[in-house]
Amino acid sequence: MVRTPCCDKSGLRKGTWTPEEDRKLKAYVTRYGCWNWRQLPKYAGLARCGKSCRLRWMNYLRPNIKRGNYTEEEEETIIRLHESLGNRWSIIAAELPGRTDNEVKNHWHTTLKKRFKHKPPVTKDGKENSQDPVVKRGTSAEEKETKLNNHDPLINPTSPPLILESSMSSPQPASSDQNSSITADNTVVSSKDSVSDNNNYNNNKANLFEAYEANSGNFWTEPFFSDSCYMSSDMQMDPAGCEAEFPFLDGEILCPFGFDDQLEGFNY
DNA sequence: AAATTCGTCAACCGCCCACCC
DNA sequence: CGGGTGGGCGGTTGACGAATT
Numbered sequence: 001m002v003r004t005p006c007c008d009k010s011g012l013r014k015g016t017w018t019p020e021e022d023r024k025l026k027a028y029v030t031r032y033g034c035w036n037w038r039q040l041p042k043y044a045g046l047a048r049c050g051k052s053c054r055l056r057w058m059n060y061l062r063p064n065i066k067r068g069n070y071t072e073e074e075e076e077t078i079i080r081l082h083e084s085l086g087n088r089w090s091i092i093a094a095e096l097p098g099r100t101d102n103e104v105k106n107h108w109h110t111t112l113k114k115r116f117k118h119k120p121p122v123t124k125d126g127k128e129n130s131q132d133p134v135v136k137r138g139t140s141a142e143e144k145e146t147k148l149n150n151h152d153p154l155i156n157p158t159s160p161p162l163i164l165e166s167s168m169s170s171p172q173p174a175s176s177d178q179n180s181s182i183t184a185d186n187t188v189v190s191s192k193d194s195v196s197d198n199n200n201y202n203n204n205k206a207n208l209f210e211a212y213e214a215n216s217g218n219f220w221t222e223p224f225f226s227d228s229c230y231m232s233s234d235m236q237m238d239p240a241g242c243e244a245e246f247p248f249l250d251g252e253i254l255c256p257f258g259f260d261d262q263l264e265g266f267n268y
Numbered sequence: 269a270a271a272t273t274c275g276t277c278a279a280c281c282g283c284c285c286a287c288c289c
Numbered sequence: 290c291g292g293g294t295g296g297g298c299g300g301t302t303g304a305c306g307a308a309t310t
């Protein structure tokens with residue numbers, strides 16, 4: 001199958017995001033949601049690839065992202081999960097509220113891997129596990145099972161779609177090193193408490209998957225939330241409140257549906 | 269003080285999978 | 290059923306600042 005490139009190479013910006021671009025993207029996603037990442041930049045007035053927008057949003061602009069300042073507990077969790085799961089960064093990151101897969105991956109490669117090398121992991125039977133337990137994606141039934149049940153805590157339907165005023169009212173600079181609190185965000189914390197706030201959390205891989213299944217108990221029974229990307233929890237905002245938060249919504253972004261004035265009451 | 273090396277991290281690339289038509 | 294599309298993921302790269310020479 002021939003895939004079309006994810007973006008038209010001509011005329012699209014690459015590289016570091018400017019504050020202006022961040023502002024546009026945040027304003028747009030906050031107002032209209034991520035209805036289609038590929039089309040989004042066009043309407044948001046961004047000369048960026050949709051994937052790039054998605055990545056920027058997911059990793060930096062999304063509310064309640066933690067930056068830097070890894071706690072010992074977080075590092076232990078990463079090491080422990082990496083030991084059992086391999087490079088499944090998205091799953092590992094899901095265990096760390098506020099952390100993104102990209103950041104976890106970076107932290108592993110820059111910091112933890114070295115530490116890990118000095119202290120080779122020891123398996124239960126006492127054998128040294130010197131190799132990186134890299135798991136090829138989509139190679140087993142278990143893998144598929146994991147994938148099916150793997151959804152970011154931020155979209156976990158077990159959490160009600162709350163309006164995140166506390167987080168949205170204090171947008172963070174894109175490249176800040178702030179370690180923002182996530183405690184105000186139930187969509188992050190509540191869904192994770194059952195598995196991550198637990199020092200005795202079982203190393204067993206199977207148990208980890210069970211935990212995911214447990215967490216996603218009503219995943220299939222609530223297709224709306226599961227299919228609503230991050231908007232279900234992060235972005236359900238009163239349009240009026242949104243205007244208040246983003247007074248710079250001055251018409252440079254376009255309503256994707258052509259009926260901007262009818263958006264009120266629209267569920268993203 | 270300048271040059272070089274090293275470490276960190278933001279972002280891109282390409283692949284895979286699910287979904288839709 | 291098969292092709293096309295979009296989203297998600299992991300690997301990798303390159304820019305940039307810090308540390309070292």
